[in-house]
Amino acid sequence: MSRIPPQLAQKLAALVLLAGLGGGTYVAQQATETAQRDQYVQAVAADPGTSPAVKIAMVMGSHYESSSRHIGTPYIDRAGRGQPLTVCNGVTGPEVDAWRYYTPADCYQLERARYIQAERDAARLLRYWAAYDPFIQATFVDFVWNKGPQALEASTMRRKANAGDLVGACRENPRWNRGTVRGVSTVLPGLQIRGDSNDEICREWRLTQ
Template sequence: MGSKVPQWLASRLAALVIGAGIAAGGYWATQATDEALRDEYVQAVATDPATSAAVKVAMVMGSYYESSGKHIGTPYVDKLGKGQPLTVCNGITGEGVVAGRWYSPSDCYLLERRRYLQAEREAQALLTYWRGYDPFVQGTFIDFVHNKGAANLEASTMRAKANAGDLEGACRQNPRWNRGTVRGVSTVLPGLQLRGDSNDEICREWRVAGGPT
């Protein structure tokens, strides 16, 4: 069976770990394409000293899941999002998102980084074995909190399994989070299904060379 991780995302995660010095050679070198190695967003994430390896992983994940790597300069209404929020950059809503303002890639990066750092703090506080997790595992939990919110992680079977020592079982919960509200009806959304399937695989199978297993 083939990988559930889209090639665009796999190549940029590979470029990230090479660029950030998280891992080198071998599998990662074969996954990173020339395009991915030149990706400005990946380079910015990789070289930011203010973020952990896990946040770097989660930010690259979000850049694919939220906009396929394309920053959106002016806020738009996310018609598939809960409450149809005003949204900009890679899925950013709420504080700092101003209608009509143009957001440069640098503006977007600063908005995103602040939220990912908060998601990291929230995930770490909720997960007993956080410090023993590989950056890819941590990254999938950060992505979950960033996308679904800390309250959903706190009340989830995913968290219960993780804190009981069943990391594989926790990872396998990702594909279940595939629904959004469309015209008032809970509906399986292809984008959320892809995100869940991809994160399940990354959480269970991807590891940094020499890191926790």
């Protein structure tokens, strides 16, 4: 049984359809309907200046971070370190304007440069990066987006990948499931879903045959 949330599978299939990324072993269920209604997926798919890996990672992040619920008005992330002002799919920092309404297209533009940097960091740290399918690359980009390049650099995930054990590296994703709640390290359901899903995408999903 797949551990990838059905809504995410539909968004990824819609992205492949809209961006013309080609065939492969992705889930195509309800792709057309999702492509027609999801404005964030449309914005990601329409930009020719980003790689397939970044496009895929952005759609993954949009699901994991907020399921598009936080596109619009910035909010205080009370579960985040320092309770930062946050908008879109987990974006914080001085660029976030508390008085601005962010459309899906605005969120895409706000996030794009950060995702491109996450891709550069992953490519720098992973020896076999160029040989990976875009879906594999996207799981590493999402990891860097969520955890930071320092976490990947010091990880068993990176060590296994650079030793040629890609399957082992993919299987490290579910281990990154903990956050701090009231000062205590705790398994967070959202991070567990993200890790389980990325493990499956990394091992099984491909754009190229």
